[in-house]
Amino acid sequence: MLSIRRIFSRNLIARTMTPTLSYGTAVYSKVSSSGLPDMPPCDFQPTPYKGPSYNEAQEIRTNNSALNIMTYYKKPVLINQGHMQWLFDDEGRRYLDLFAGIVTVSVGHCHPKVNAALKEQVDLLWHTTNIYMHPRVHEYAVKLTERLPDPLKVCFFVNSGSEANDLALFMARSYTQANDVIGLRSAYHGMISSLVGFTAMGNWMFDVPKNSGILNTINADPFRGPWGGSNCRDSPVQTIRSCDCKAGQCFAKDMYVDQVNDLLKHCTPKKIAAFIAESVQGVAGGIQFPKGFLKEAFSLARAKGGLCIADEVQTGFGRMGSHFWGFETHDVVPDIVVMAKGMGNGFPLAAVVTTPEVAKTMHQALHFNTFGGNPMSCAVGSAVLDVLDEDGSQANAADVGTYMLLELAKLRDKFEVVGDVRGKGLMIGVEFVTDKASRKPLPAEEINHIWESTKDLGVLVGKGGLHGNVLRIKPPMCITREDVDFAIAVFQRALEHHQNAYS
Template sequence: MIRMFSGTSVCRVGLNQKALTKLLSTTIVPEMPPCDHKPGTYEGPDYTKVQAIKKQNIVPCILSYYKKPLLLHEGHMQWLFDHTGKRYLDMFGGIVTVSVGHCHPKVNEAAIEQMNKLWHTTNIYMHPKLHEYAEALTAKLPGDLKVVYFVNSGSEANDLAMLMSRAHTRNFDIISLRNGYHGMNPYIQGATALSTWRYNVPLGHGIHHAMNPDVYQGIWGGSHCRDSPVQSTRKCSCKPDECQACDMYYGQLEEVFKFSLPRGKVAGFFAESIQGVGGTVQFPKGYVKKAFEIVRANGGLCISDEVQTGFGRTGETFWGFESHGVVPDIVTMAKGIGNGFPLAAVVTTPTIAESLGQALHFNTYGGNPIACATGLAVLRVIDEEKTQANSLAVGTHLLKRLAKIRDEFPQFVGDVRGKGLMIGVELVSDAESRTPMQAPHFLEIWEECKDRGVLLGRGGLYGNVLRIKPPMCISKQDADFAADIFRLAIARFAERVARK
């Protein structure tokens, strides 16, 4: 690994352009870690033709990353290759979806084997892979969470969880958190509380958005509040074993019950274990547990959205909700469940599952044989290759590396947060006010990382958070390369600012 910028911090509130120029002139660009995979020759339509097809035949709301969008044609574990053969380290995992590695050979083999036997029947018939997979998946969950309904996406899973909670409790009102993302299907879209994802159409009747307990950008919280190897630099009055911010945010949740709901009646409460699209936001310690208690006291069900945090991504536990010390009534999961294959699931208790018997409910592709074979292979790879342990070790290492960059460039790197390989880096334009970095400046840094071979996600309400959720097979060498490239991009940005 090549270390850059030894010595004192170079980017404080008063930028020293001369010092930056001197350091950058002696900087060695980090070398990409080796990869023994040789991609095949690209044989599709040329880049210009693909752009034309996109413009003419793809809906315009499907936006591509980067000024010059990548045309990717092959993947291998943590690596992606574009049409020219250029290699990229994928630190976003297909939007937190590629869990065990692009084209993992064991997963590929399972899918191909099933494809050669049986593609599709639907659940009107039994087939072995669905039942094998249902048994293996529910074995990963605690308590009475033993009944699964397979669907095809996280939006479908959360949609069904909302229906299930209303059918079971015979209550109507739903609570979700501001800044949370739970999908774009019309039924569940109301629970998504980010203005950038909401259309000007009627939706969300009976859904209430509680204050988001964000200890970095929110009203309360700071350096003692998160369950993370890296704490916020924001000062707070909390003690290490006592989070006042939790109590204050919980008080705001109580207000929703006091003023917005029928007394003693709620159908369900949705919460991501760590908010994903919203910018890898972590809640204060103890908040989710207290939230679950008040929801249940008012007749509701607690729904953990594990679409991004499940399957060992957070490192210490297999499911993100386990870090909060809770057992939900319903768990939704997708993305990493199939390593990129369209697959999702809702797991609940037998009693709650019976509530769907009030009417017919059917999903044509839910439990598809190829999907189930793929999902079962993913579970086996997670266990055999110990990807959860790797997420913890590599993720903690990367978080600490990123925290050092934050400390060196506090005027631009406001916060580093997360657990395992569920990481967010919030870029700001002012350290004290925590003002989100403006999009043109963010894009300068983001684009440079891409140009130097590192693909990072983007999230948060203002699009100023780097979302780092790579395939869980990455190594510490890969993590160091990504951190070094990010540090180089930040330093070069700091130099440009100093020149102005």
């Protein structure tokens, strides 16, 4: 039974979360008596909603589709329209989007230049497949590969990150004529059948046979892993764990590298096909490896004859701020790069980029993708690259992302349940714990209390990690410091509500 204090605090939350709604400018005005700052202004005029009613949409979701398998929030948001960093629901309420369609909207919802490029292409040519030549795919292949270091110069266009990872693994096995592939625990590389074993989190595992040759080494997690300290990560914010390492040394990195080496010695034949890793683990909650870990792991994999695959589905295209690609932050050049999500700003577009030598392995037999590299997707992808340059998105990710990390660190220092703040650029994770000493994951009920509060106060964030206790903050790269100030105020209010309800 709830205490009188907890009942009162929850009723207070309900009263202070009632927004003033209207269409157009200042859609969300200051919440009465909440003490929150105004949501940053937006002069975009949303189109009034004309779809099925909220209840009708829920009924369709339940009875006519598989969409009911996963829905965010107790009362899911029915999105009507998007504009840059903003989303508008069916009632016209405006939300600050800090999840970007699961790290997919890179330059902003419905960015006018990207929209214009798609509209122009739609009137010219939708589809031919690449058995014919069309200019967009050739122009885009050159523009994209110019962003990658030598010798990564050959593109294979597909439609999703899962499809791209499947092709990358197939390519590595074909090239090396070996089978075993090494991945990391807590990794996420997609949900098609060939990748189930590489997506190494139990809450994503189906009870079906896994493909052979999949080996997952211990995850190099400085916060929750067996080793880690206060100077491990390439981040403005370090873990709260103490560290006795001298300058330029990392005991945790050495221990995790030893685990990779041990796995290779005991569990693999003389030759492996590949080592695959995200530059920062996304679905796992923004986990960053100790500095130098990935470089040494790549070296060990190559010593066993394997190719090195960088999964840049979430970390590529400037999101890391300091570099265009996440793998560059680790001082490595992979043999194969997988990319998707922000590549198309929400349009289905993905690619595998590799070396000419590795690419030749696909000449052994026919290989084809009906929709990969179609004219519309290539027009969108090309426009996204232009906008990234013109809008200064990467520099903004570095500036605003660092500012946000440092502001989040202040919340970590203030609230016992905020165990870790980590990330780089606009690839951020906030992990919640019962207490900082034990680092025990905060229970789902309490996580959801915080998460629901942020939504009710006008901010949308993701949720992830093996225990579901990490807020995933990966917004469109057009957000501003003013947006961050509003978001931080919302997070603080949500944490105060949680503190009142559960203390």
